[in-house]
Each structure stands twice: as C-alpha cells, then as structure tokens.
Amino acid sequence: ASQHRLWPEIDRISMEQLRYARLGVGEGGWQLFAEDGEMKMYKREEEVNGMVVDPLKACHVVRGVTGHEMCHYFFSPDVRMDWETTVEQMTVIETIADDTLVFLQVHKRIWPASQRDSLFWSHMRQVPDHNDRDGHDIWIVCNHSTENPGFPSNNGKCVRVSLTVCLVCQTFIDPPKEGVPITRDDITCKITYCSVVNPGGWAPASVLRAVYKREYPKFLKRFTAYVIDQCKDKPIMF
Numbered sequence: 001a002s003q004h005r006l007w008p009e010i011d012r013i014s015m016e017q018l019r020y021a022r023l024g025v026g027e028g029g030w031q032l033f034a035e036d037g038e039m040k041m042y043k044r045e046e047e048v049n050g051m052v053v054d055p056l057k058a059c060h061v062v063r064g065v066t067g068h069e070m071c072h073y074f075f076s077p078d079v080r081m082d083w084e085t086t087v088e089q090m091t092v093i094e095t096i097a098d099d100t101l102v103f104l105q106v107h108k109r110i111w112p113a114s115q116r117d118s119l120f121w122s123h124m125r126q127v128p129d130h131n132d133r134d135g136h137d138i139w140i141v142c143n144h145s146t147e148n149p150g151f152p153s154n155n156g157k158c159v160r161v162s163l164t165v166c167l168v169c170q171t172f173i174d175p176p177k178e179g180v181p182i183t184r185d186d187i188t189c190k191i192t193y194c195s196v197v198n199p200g201g202w203a204p205a206s207v208l209r210a211v212y213k214r215e216y217p218k219f220l221k222r223f224t225a226y227v228i229d230q231c232k233d234k235p236i237m238f
C-alpha cells in the first residue's frame with residue numbers, strides 16, 4: 001500500500017483519527033446523549049452551511065472479544081451486510097492492499113431527505129501501544145471519504161455524503177494462573193467509535209438528529225453483538 005497515491009493521506013488521517021479517538025470527552029463540548037450498560041454515546045451539535053454534521057464519539061467495553069476481532073469484522077466487506085442496517089448496496093471499487101479498500105455504499109433513504117451514497121477508503125492497522133502497560137496493542141479501522149472519477153458524486157439519484165469514521169479497539173487480558181491457557185472469559189475490549197458525516201446536501205436538522213439519536217446506539221449494539229456471536233466458537237484472534 002505504501003506506494004499508492006493515496007497512502008500519505010491514508011497514513012496521516014488514520015493516525016490523526018487514532019489521536020482524536022483517544023482524547024477524553026471531558027473537554028470539547030461533548031454531550032452524553034445515550035447510555036446502555038457500558039456503552040456511552042456523546043455528540044457535539046455542529047452545523048456547516050446550515051447542514052447538521054454533529055460529530056459523534058461512542059465508548060464501549062465488550063467482553064470476550066479482542067480488538068483485532070472487532071476491527072476484522074468492521075473492516076471486512078464479506079460480512080458488512082450482516083450487521084450494517086444503514087446500507088442498501090455495498091461495492092468494493094478498489095483494492096489498494098489487503099488492509100486497505102475503497103467502498104461505494106448506497107445508504108437507505110431517510111425520508112424526506114433524498115437518498116445518499118458514500119465513497120470512502122477503509123484502512124485497518126495494528127498500532128503498538130507503548131504508554132499503556134497493561135493494555136495490549138491497539139487495532140484501528142479508519143474510513144474516510146475519497147473521490148474516484150469512475151464514480152462521480154451526485155450524478156444519479158444519490159447525494160454524496162462526506163464522512164470520517166474510526167473504530168479504535170484495545171484488548172485487555174486478565175492473565176489466568178501460570179500455564180493456564182487464556183479463554184474468552186479473560187478478555188475485554190475497549191472500543192471508541194468516532195464519526196463525522198456531512199450529509200452533502202440539505203437535510204432537515206430535526207430529522208437527522210432524530211435518526212442519529214435512534215440509529216447510532218442501535219448500530220453499535222448490533223455490531224458488537226454480531227462480533228461476539230461470530231467469535232464465540234472460534235479460536236481467539238489476538
């Protein structure tokens with residue numbers, strides 16, 4: 001991937017998003033808008049040219065899976081439609097590397113707004129985590145809008161959104177007794193999901209905020225339940 005024309009951007013934005021995800025929610029005007037057990041969802045209310053682009057940050061703790069497993073299922077095109085309910089069609093339009101793909105997605109229409117599509121590169125990587133001793137490596141998937149002359153925006157019926165999303169996952173292992181193999185009961189994964197979606201064209205603020213308030217908690221609960229279910233009978237992917 002390192003010689004691809006997009007690589008400098010992919011590398012820069014992925015690392016920027018990692019830093020952004022690891023910033024706390026103490027400062028910066030984040031407001032808690034949904035809570036469910038360990039899952040806490042924060043948003044900031046922001047508008048760009050009168051369009052709602054509310055940044056979202058969700059923090060969650062999932063037992064029994066690793067950060068590598070969470071990112072693997074979030075990144076994989078093969079299973080996307082199993083858990084992603086906002087998408088009507090999904091295509092991989094470019095394979096930059098085995099850890100870097102370009103997706104074109106048509107999203108389900110949110111009445112009364114017009115239907116949206118998104119075109120973005122998606123990059124997964126493992127980042128050694130030096131400063132957090134008992135934490136293990138961090139895995140990240142970063143999705144960021146990009147252009148492709150073969151798939152011009154706003155040409156057909158869809159308005160092209162622009163988005164930046166990251167899923168940052170860190171695995172914690174309660175070491176069992178000496179010589180006892182690690183089981184899924186000894187594993188915990190801390191995840192931070194960040195997203196900023198610019199709807200790309202006018203959409204009623206009240207409708208968008210209602211959708212996000214309803215859909216994001218559903219989305220994260222569904223995705224994490226999916227990964228737990230997919231992993232429970234499989235060997236642990238550290």
Ligand SMILES: CCCCCc1ccc(-c2ccc(S(=O)(=O)CCO)cc2)cc1/C=C\c1ccccn1
Binds near residue numbers: 107110195216
């Ligand atoms: C007027 C409607 C504007 C919003 C339409 C829309 C755009 C983008 C997206 C979206 C959601 C998750 C990702 S991802 O996390 O990268 C995983 C890969 O799919 C990428 C894109 C969704 C939705 C539509 C609805 C919506 C928005 C959030 C939450 C739930 N539903």
